[in-house]
Amino acid sequence: MTTLSMPEAPFDRWLAAMRQRHSRRSFDGQPLAGEALAAVREAVSGWQRVEEARVVVLDEAPETIFKGIVGGYGRVTGAPSALVMIGSSDGPAAQTSVGYFGQAAILEATALDIGTCWVGGMFDSKRVNRLVGLESGERVLAISPIGTARQQVSSAERIVYRAKRPKPRKPVTDIAEGLGSAAWSAWARAGVEAARIAPSANNRQPWRFRADGNSVVVAFDGPESRFVSKRLDCGIAMLHFEIAARAAGVSGAWELLEHRSDVARFALGTA
Numbered sequence: 001m002t003t004l005s006m007p008e009a010p011f012d013r014w015l016a017a018m019r020q021r022h023s024r025r026s027f028d029g030q031p032l033a034g035e036a037l038a039a040v041r042e043a044v045s046g047w048q049r050v051e052e053a054r055v056v057v058l059d060e061a062p063e064t065i066f067k068g069i070v071g072g073y074g075r076v077t078g079a080p081s082a083l084v085m086i087g088s089s090d091g092p093a094a095q096t097s098v099g100y101f102g103q104a105a106i107l108e109a110t111a112l113d114i115g116t117c118w119v120g121g122m123f124d125s126k127r128v129n130r131l132v133g134l135e136s137g138e139r140v141l142a143i144s145p146i147g148t149a150r151q152q153v154s155s156a157e158r159i160v161y162r163a164k165r166p167k168p169r170k171p172v173t174d175i176a177e178g179l180g181s182a183a184w185s186a187w188a189r190a191g192v193e194a195a196r197i198a199p200s201a202n203n204r205q206p207w208r209f210r211a212d213g214n215s216v217v218v219a220f221d222g223p224e225s226r227f228v229s230k231r232l233d234c235g236i237a238m239l240h241f242e243i244a245a246r247a248a249g250v251s252g253a254w255e256l257l258e259h260r261s262d263v264a265r266f267a268l269g270t271a
């Protein structure tokens with residue numbers, strides 16, 4: 001069984017990063033400082049080839065790898081570098097792991113004051129594949145620009161993404177039934193609150209949490225998507241959940257599930 005946990009993660013730092021992160025699509029075109037890039041590279045190096053996912057830092061990201069909507073609106077611009085989120089396949093466990101480890105890279109970058117934006121569909125996959133050099137069976141599931149975000153939200157960002165902050169999120173009770181009840185312990189409630197602010201493709205927030213004894217199960221809502229996998233979104237939310245649970249004094253690990261829409265179970269004390 002595949003399990004995901006990050007007992008060594010800097011929880012306070014990432015908790016703060018989670019709360020300040022917003023997707024950024026407009027960058028200043030300047031290369032990142034060598035130390036900043038080295039710090040991101042150092043962070044992701046610990047997660048190479050673990051549990052079906054790896055994250056690669058692309059020092060130089062040609063702008064054309066980011067595809068945009070006709071007319072240039074919505075395109076990521078001015079990003080000097082990128083993160084490439086690679087799955088060992090496009091199977092369910094790889095999708096979830098890429099979300100989880102990819103978000104770790106995003107949070108570390110955010111903590112370093114680097115702008116990011118998950119990009120799951122609108123990128124030139126052939127070009128990115130060539131730039132990173134994939135191994136047999138591997139697939140690039142998403143990328144993210146990294147760089148210094150422009151202070152002002154660009155007009156393209158405003159028009160296409162109605163970029164006013166914070167982005168709307170579903171009420172907690174929509175994503176976790178009966179959250180106020182005794183079935184939910186304080187650490188589990190903290191986990192759901194943190195998962196709620198996670199990014200997701202089209203801000204669809206597909207994660208649904210249910211308390212199950214001393215564990216919490218996450219599943220995705222509705223049918224699986226043919227484009228960006230909802231399991232990838234859930235992997236992102238799972239990292240947020242785990243960080244907040246750990247900050248609330250609980251250690252545990254996510255055991256991946258593949259039954260219908262179930263994605264994983266957070267079981268206590270196994271980390």
Ligand SMILES: Cc1cc2nc3c(=O)[nH]c(=O)nc-3n(C[C@H](O)[C@H](O)[C@H](O)COP(=O)(O)O)c2cc1C
Nearest residue numbers: 022023118119120121122167199200201202203228
């Ligand atoms: C897996 C994934 C794929 C995404 N793909 C794109 C994309 O192709 N283009 C884009 O501009 N934003 C993309 N986003 C960003 C979402 O639109 C954004 O996370 C969501 O609207 C919430 O906004 P926030 O990140 O500012 O909180 C993606 C996000 C995720 C998690």
